[in-house]
Amino acid sequence: MSKKLFTYNHDRSLFPEKGQDGKPNIDLSSHKFMKIWHGPQHPGITGNMSLELTLQGDEVMDCETHVGYLHRGFEKLMERRKYIQCFPIVCRVAVPEPDFNEYCFASAMEELAGIQIPENAVWLRNLVLEMSRLQSYLMWIGGQAGSLGQGIIGQWSLYCRDLVLDRFEELTGGRIYHMYIIPGGVRGNLPDGFLKRMEETLQIIESFMKDIKKVMFNNAVFKKRTVEMGVIEKDWIYKYGITGPNARATGIAKDVRKDYPYLKYPDLDFEPVTSEYSDIYNRADVRRRDLLLSIDLIRQILAKIPLKGDIRAKTPNVLHWKVPSGETYSRAECTRGEYGYYLVSDGSEYPRRVNVRGPSYTHAVALLEDMIINENIADVAGLMVSLHTYPPEIER
Amino acid sequence: MGKINDILSPFTAWKHVVNKPVTIKDPVSRIAADRYRGFHKNNLEKCIGCGTCESICQNAAIDMVPVEGIETKHGDSGLRPRIDYGRCCWCALCVDICTTNSLSMSNEYIWIDEDPEVFRFVPGAEKKSWDTRQAGWQKPSDNYELYDPQRVKMGELSPEIRHDSFVEIVQGFSKEQAIAEADRCVECGICTATCPAHMGIPEYIKAIRNDNLDQGLKILYETNPLPEICGRICTHKCETVCSVGHHGEPLSIRWLKRYIADQNPADKYKEILNQGNIDDKGKKIAIIGAGPSGLSAAYYLSLMGYSCTIFEKLPQAGGMMRYGIPEYRLPYDQLDKDINYILSLGVDIKYNATVGKDITLEQLHNDYDAVYTGTGLHSGRSTRIHGTEHKNVYQAVDLLRDVSLGKEIPVAEKIVVIGGGNVAMDITRTIARLQKQKYGKVQVIATSLESEEEMPADREEIVEAREEMAIIEPGWGPVEIIIENDKITGLKVNKCLSVFDEERRFNPKFDKENQKIFPADMVIESIGQGADLSYITESFKENLEMDQRGRIIVDKHFQTSLKWFFAGGDIIQGPDVITSIANGHKAAIGIDKFINRNS
Numbered sequence: 002m003s004k005k006l007f008t009y010n011h012d013r014s015l016f017p018e019k020g021q022d023g024k025p026n027i028d029l030s031s032h033k034f035m036k037i038w039h040g041p042q043h044p045g046i047t048g049n050m051s052l053e054l055t056l057q058g059d060e061v062m063d064c065e066t067h068v069g070y071l072h073r074g075f076e077k078l079m080e081r082r083k084y085i086q087c088f089p090i091v092c093r094v095a096v097p098e099p100d101f102n103e104y105c106f107a108s109a110m111e112e113l114a115g116i117q118i119p120e121n122a123v124w125l126r127n128l129v130l131e132m133s134r135l136q137s138y139l140m141w142i143g144g145q146a147g148s149l150g151q152g153i154i155g156q157w158s159l160y161c162r163d164l165v166l167d168r169f170e171e172l173t174g175g176r177i178y179h180m181y182i183i184p185g186g187v188r189g190n191l192p193d194g195f196l197k198r199m200e201e202t203l204q205i206i207e208s209f210m211k212d213i214k215k216v217m218f219n220n221a222v223f224k225k226r227t228v229e230m231g232v233i234e235k236d237w238i239y240k241y242g243i244t245g246p247n248a249r250a251t252g253i254a255k256d257v258r259k260d261y262p263y264l265k266y267p268d269l270d271f272e273p274v275t276s277e278y279s280d281i282y283n284r285a286d287v288r289r290r291d292l293l294l295s296i297d298l299i300r301q302i303l304a305k306i307p308l309k310g311d312i313r314a315k316t317p318n319v320l321h322w323k324v325p326s327g328e329t330y331s332r333a334e335c336t337r338g339e340y341g342y343y344l345v346s347d348g349s350e351y352p353r354r355v356n357v358r359g360p361s362y363t364h365a366v367a368l369l370e371d372m373i374i375n376e377n378i379a380d381v382a383g384l385m386v387s388l389h390t391y392p393p394e395i396e397r
Numbered sequence: 398m399g400k401i402n403d404i405l406s407p408f409t410a411w412k413h414v415v416n417k418p419v420t421i422k423d424p425v426s427r428i429a430a431d432r433y434r435g436f437h438k439n440n441l442e443k444c445i446g447c448g449t450c451e452s453i454c455q456n457a458a459i460d461m462v463p464v465e466g467i468e469t470k471h472g473d474s475g476l477r478p479r480i481d482y483g484r485c486c487w488c489a490l491c492v493d494i495c496t497t498n499s500l501s502m503s504n505e506y507i508w509i510d511e512d513p514e515v516f517r518f519v520p521g522a523e524k525k526s527w528d529t530r531q532a533g534w535q536k537p538s539d540n541y542e543l544y545d546p547q548r549v550k551m552g553e554l555s556p557e558i559r560h561d562s563f564v565e566i567v568q569g570f571s572k573e574q575a576i577a578e579a580d581r582c583v584e585c586g587i588c589t590a591t592c593p594a595h596m597g598i599p600e601y602i603k604a605i606r607n608d609n610l611d612q613g614l615k616i617l618y619e620t621n622p623l624p625e626i627c628g629r630i631c632t633h634k635c636e637t638v639c640s641v642g643h644h645g646e647p648l649s650i651r652w653l654k655r656y657i658a659d660q661n662p663a664d665k666y667k668e669i670l671n672q673g674n675i676d677d678k679g680k681k682i683a684i685i686g687a688g689p690s691g692l693s694a695a696y697y698l699s700l701m702g703y704s705c706t707i708f709e710k711l712p713q714a715g716g717m718m719r720y721g722i723p724e725y726r727l728p729y730d731q732l733d734k735d736i737n738y739i740l741s742l743g744v745d746i747k748y749n750a751t752v753g754k755d756i757t758l759e760q761l762h763n764d765y766d767a768v769y770t771g772t773g774l775h776s777g778r779s780t781r782i783h784g785t786e787h788k789n790v791y792q793a794v795d796l797l798r799d800v801s802l803g804k805e806i807p808v809a810e811k812i813v814v815i816g817g818g819n820v821a822m823d824i825t826r827t828i829a830r831l832q833k834q835k836y837g838k839v840q841v842i843a844t845s846l847e848s849e850e851e852m853p854a855d856r857e858e859i860v861e862a863r864e865e866m867a868i869i870e871p872g873w874g875p876v877e878i879i880i881e882n883d884k885i886t887g888l889k890v891n892k893c894l895s896v897f898d899e900e901r902r903f904n905p906k907f908d909k910e911n912q913k914i915f916p917a918d919m920v921i922e923s924i925g926q927g928a929d930l931s932y933i934t935e936s937f938k939e940n941l942e943m944d945q946r947g948r949i950i951v952d953k954h955f956q957t958s959l960k961w962f963f964a965g966g967d968i969i970q971g972p973d974v975i976t977s978i979a980n981g982h983k984a985a986i987g988i989d990k991f992i993n994r995n996s
Contacts, residue, residue, distance in 0.1 A: 212410065221400060318543070
């Protein structure tokens with residue numbers, strides 16, 4: 002007899018009955034199951050996708066993910082656009098984190114075209130990617146807390162994100178879609194006084210992160226709802242192709258910044274953030290520490306960045322830039338894992354094929370469908386946010 | 398302990414209860430960053446309507462539209478960008494690629510209106526509150542170019558090698574150079590609109606980029622049957638308006654044309670252009686003069702099925718292109734390459750046949766269905782100052798013709814050339830070479846009425862003449878040729894203060910106190926040429942409409958008031974080779990219409 006008074010132990014041996022394949026037989030006409038749609042209009046869903054849940058009581062029996070609400074056909078559009086005309090498109094592939102698209106597309110093009118970008122532009126790209134990571138985590142942390150009912154964290158973190166967007170605005174001319182990493186280089190040097198304002202922003206964020214740690218992570222409710230919840234096993238990493246913090250929380254230090262160093266990461270001093278056990282709590286903590294690492298990296302970059310210099314290499318006329326035929330895969334570590342662009346050129350003015358590898362596809366479709374079984378419906382939102390997925394990059 | 402801490406710790410959030418809320422931000426009165434990409438601004442005066450913004454825009458948010466108060470003019474399409482903010486994604490590539498730097502963005506980011514139509518407007522033409530504001534996205538200045546503003550350098554013979562020879566100076570592009578230069582084109586087409594022959598310039602430049610020179614040659618011959626020649630000596634009005642030249646150096650359009658023609662061997666022309674099997678219309682056309690306009694008319698008429706006969710006064714075809722332009726600018730073999738192709742289409746040419754002497758215009762009128770004349774300007778004009786009647790005073794065109802005919806021309810030790818145009822530079826540089834060959838040193842002075850900035854000669858001609866040790870003295874007006882003991886000793890000149898009056902009429906003003914004498918044994922006049930129309934007899938002149946200056950009046954098809962008589966080339970327009978070619982082409986179309994109407 003359990004000490005807990007109101008504990009109900011499921012006896013899955015009796016119901017629902019399992020078929021020959023080991024999966025439960027779900028017969029909706031038995032009236033013992035209920036189908037509900039979680040999303041696309043649901044605050045607990047991370048964007049325009051939905052989960053078709055089959056419930057027994059409040060327990061999830063089956064889940065099917067539905068995507069397609071945000072399909073804009075970017076990969077196909079790019080086949081009909083000149084390379085330079087793809088540049089304003091790619092940032093829209095992942096709305097909250099556009100810079101990795103710009104970087105991967107530009108670096109893939111430069112690799113095929115054999116273009117070496119100026120040193121100054123490499124540093125600026127590195128800065129922008131880390132700023133992007135910072136603001137993306139700040140947006141996520143509000144979502145993670147909000148999905149479990151902590152509204153205040155989101156208000157603090159979005160304020161902090163707004164400050165980073167202010168810095169983006171003065172550096173790149175845009176708040177959300179920066180369109181800054183142009184094939185061949187970047188579109189502007191650091192504005193006057195940027196270093197000082199960036200440092201002020203980082204200090205504000207650090208101060209709020211301390212509060213967030215106290216209020217969110219050192220919180221009995223949060224722990225109760227996240228520890229041992231939504232566990233990712235170590236052997237799933239290669240089975241599903243899990244990357245980023247989801248993988249690092251299991252203790253495997255998978256990080257493109259270290260595994261396939263790009264830009265100036267070899268010159269920066271850092272170790273990938275890992276944890277021992279990938280449940281919601283640890284994944285959240287890995288992301289929180291990765292956010293702090295990002296702040297540290299921005300400081301390191303700003304200490305080393307040359308404040309003057311060329312920002313763009315000499316390239317062919319962008320109006321009819323023919324990229325030599327070939328194929329390449331360019332990757333970068335974004336907040337959710339490995340982000341990549343597979344680019345095929347047939348030597349013409351238009352890309353022959355662009356394929357975007359966003360980590361959300363793996364995490365939100367394949368992984369989530371399996372993880373969510375037998376969880377409580379109240380935990381679905383928290384679990385989904387803990388995988389940190391952005392549906393726009395699933396759809397492209 | 399940990400558990401108690403986990404219960405108490407969240408309450409630390411209450412410390413913010415006394416702080417100002419972080420969630421309140423004021424988006425209305427907030428001023429955006431200096432680099433913000435807001436609504437567009439356009440300097441309509443600077444903008445030339447090249448439409449490069451329209452071509453780079455991936456959203457098709459920009460349309461080039463006519464704007465009230467702005468007219469199509471030389472080097473300006475007259476169109477201006479209209480931006481549809483329902484489509485614009487504020488990427489600012491239009492600003493970055495703008496060839497004139499006229500387009501920029503403001504940092505204005507809020508604009509609310511209930512009428513959706515107002516969000517489509519022509520920046521600059523419709524006044525907005527942000528038009529005068531400085532802040533906003535500008536094209537990044539530090540070495541940030543979306544196309545190369547600098548020309549590919551053309552290989553030329555150095556002055557030390559070329560100064561005593563008539564070998565061609567400009568060496569032409571290699572394949573890599575031509576493709577790199579062709580890559581700079583933004584395909585705006587303002588060059589096509591400006592070229593008198595309206596050549597498909599962006600199209601043939603594209604053919605170079607695609608390394609499809611057969612296609613390039615076909616495009617050239619659509620509007621110009623003398624590409625080798627024009628590729629060398631065209632006055633390239635296209636380059637003066639090239640939109641890339643507003644913020645850098647214009648494309649070397651002329652050299653690119655030459656590259657296509659140079660790379661296609663003469664014996665391949667027939668195969669590439671594939672112009673066989675033309676149906677003979679059974680009509681005969683007489684053409685007077687084998688200059689650019691006569692050859693051009695003969696070419697296009699032959700393609701239409703007319704049998705053409707050219708009557709040429711001189712022993713070889715080419716007109717001014719052969720007898721006016723020195724070999725170091727236009728080698729004779731390249732001239733022959735173009736001419737031979739035209740003649741290979743079945744054009745008959747009668748050399749040493751002067752109309753008015755060997756055959757009369759009346760005979761041509763009787764024997765042929767139509768007559769086209771393009772006799773050009775071969776008679777040099779004189780300054781008529783004191784001393785010009787001396788035997789050692791020559792006309793530049795006469796000397797240049799004699800050099801081409803292979804005759805030996807008189808070359809004195811000290812020579813002064815009067816004139817500042819391209820013909821003056823041609824004779825000056827020819828004389829410099831001959832002096833170098835004969836005396837081992839150069840002593841030729843070219844003096845013009847105009848100041849150096851106003852000199853009508855091409856800039857590179859002046860620079861190269863100086864490199865060849867010729868002295869250029871701009872801003873002097875000739876007073877008299879000083880003759881002592883029947884020998885010329887010099888040219889007396891006055892300082893010229895201005896050439897044109899306030900109404901831009903030719904009315905030179907001199908400073909008579911400031912005089913100078915250029916020492917000379919020989920003087921060459923090169924102040925312009927006139928036409929010799931003596932072959933048009935009085936009986937025809939009665940019915941031939943001419944203007945007050947004795948120029949034949951023609952319609953848009955270069956048809957004169959004598960319906961069977963067409964005229965073009967330097968005697969009508971120009972003078973320059975590409976205008977003459979265009980005249981010949983239009984006249985060919987006119988002659989075709991005239992004959993079709995009459996038959």
